[in-house]
Amino acid sequence: MPDAPSYPYATHLNEYYAPLEKIDVPALVAACTDRWYNQTLCRVNDSVVRLGVMQGEYHWHKHDDLDEFFFVLEGHFLIDLKDQTVDLAPQQGFVVPKGVVHRTRAPERAVILMVEGAGIVPTGD
Numbered sequence: 001m002p003d004a005p006s007y008p009y010a011t012h013l014n015e016y017y018a019p020l021e022k023i024d025v026p027a028l029v030a031a032c033t034d035r036w037y038n039q040t041l042c043r044v045n046d047s048v049v050r051l052g053v054m055q056g057e058y059h060w061h062k063h064d065d066l067d068e069f070f071f072v073l074e075g076h077f078l079i080d081l082k083d084q085t086v087d088l089a090p091q092q093g094f095v096v097p098k099g100v101v102h103r104t105r106a107p108e109r110a111v112i113l114m115v116e117g118a119g120i121v122p123t124g125d
Contacts, residue, residue, distance in 0.1 A: 009058070010034040011122050017042045025073070029053055029111055038114075038122055050114040050122075057105040061124025066117035068096045075110030079103075 016039055017023050023041055032053040041049045054077075070079065071093035079086040079094055080103040086094050096102050 009036040009038060009123075012037075012039045013122075015040050015043050015048070025051060025111075025113075029074075041113075043118060044115075046118055047115055048118045048120075050116070052112040052114060053109065054104070054106040054112065055109045058103055059123070060101055060103045062101045063096075063098055063116075063120055063124060065098055066120045067098050068120065069115040070094050070096070070104070071113045071115075073111040073113060075106060075108055077110045077112055078105040078107070080105065 016028075019042070021042075025041075028039060028051055034053070035055050036058065037051075037053040039051045041051050060080075070077065070088065072088045072090050074090055077088045079088070079096065081096075082101060088094060
């Protein structure tokens with residue numbers, strides 16, 4: 001079996017905060033030096049909330065069994081689909097349904113929250 005591809009993204013799947021802990025998003029954002037950073041903040045039932053601090057573009061991928069929700073806190077965030085590009089500004093969100101091939105881009109530094117099933121592989125299936 002071929003090796004899994006490596007990607008130039010800083011992806012941290014550990015749950016950074018436990019239940020009953022205050023989640024400090026501004027502190028994590030201020031400390032971030034990566035161009036594409038993804039940190040699982042916490043688990044909520046069978047889902048996780050992830051923080052993304054991003055600039056540049058992600059690769060095309062899909063998630064066969066789970067939907068993915070993106071919510072922009074800061075910056076400008078694009079989600080490319082097969083036949084359209086969804087353009088999100090701060091305080092806007094979008095759900096990419098399971099099985100839909102997509103690519104995300106941030107022309108300038110953007111801060112987003114993602115909510116998805118805990119078992120999702122961020123780089124795709």
